[in-house]
Amino acid sequence: MRPDQFQKLCKWLAAARFAASPKFVMTASALLPRRLTVGQQPASALASDAWEGYPLSLHSLLRFLCDNQIKGLVFLSGDEHVSSVTEARVTCLKTGAVCTLHSIHSSGLFSPYPFANGSPDDFIANDGFEFKLPCGAGGIREYRCEVETKFFPGDGFALATAQSNSLGWFLDVEFYGAARPKPRGNVKFQVM
Numbered sequence: 001m002r003p004d005q006f007q008k009l010c011k012w013l014a015a016a017r018f019a020a021s022p023k024f025v026m027t028a029s030a031l032l033p034r035r036l037t038v039g040q041q042p043a044s045a046l047a048s049d050a051w052e053g054y055p056l057s058l059h060s061l062l063r064f065l066c067d068n069q070i071k072g073l074v075f076l077s078g079d080e081h082v083s084s085v086t087e088a089r090v091t092c093l094k095t096g097a098v099c100t101l102h103s104i105h106s107s108g109l110f111s112p113y114p115f116a117n118g119s120p121d122d123f124i125a126n127d128g129f130e131f132k133l134p135c136g137a138g139g140i141r142e143y144r145c146e147v148e149t150k151f152f153p154g155d156g157f158a159l160a161t162a163q164s165n166s167l168g169w170f171l172d173v174e175f176y177g178a179a180r181p182k183p184r185g186n187v188k189f190q191v192m
Contacts, residue, residue: 032145062131076103083152088146127146
């Protein structure tokens with residue numbers, strides 16, 4: 001993304017008036033998980049049009065989220081045609097700052113061509129990777145991102161419902177097939 005787009009996204013994410021509520025970012029490609037080929041051959045990211053294919057953008061965003069302790073962030077996407085829920089935890093190894101974010105990816109409503117659809121086998125379900133980025137005064141900070149993903153294969157759609165109570169904000173995600181909820185296709189988690 002262009003620098004001005006990145007700055008506007010970061011400004012919105014860090015706005016004080018949204019600090020106490022969940023924030024949803026829609027993006028065609030899933031922020032995470034990464035493709036299995038990237039874990040095996042990092043240079044394969046050059047052929048990807050997903051976030052992993054733009055590591056500076058991905059890492060800069062993860063750093064911003066961690067350094068600014070952004071809470072309640074959920075990415076919504078659907079480009080891979082495979083349903084999943086991802087939880088990612090980003091840690092700054094120097095400061096100990098930690099941020100948790102989620103990514104919900106939905107399959108296509110009707111995806112009859114297997115060669116065009118993603119599969120859970122294409123991704124690193126449980127991933128951990130480190131990255132380094134320059135910080136002010138010529139220093140470099142190192143970060144660690146730990147990713148855990150659950151997949152829900154097959155055509156359909158996702159329904160995400162955010163609710164708050166005295167304990168915080170919760171997200172209930174239900175994945176549907178053609179006519180009914182997918183077996184074990186319901187995930188509930190606290191977003192903040």
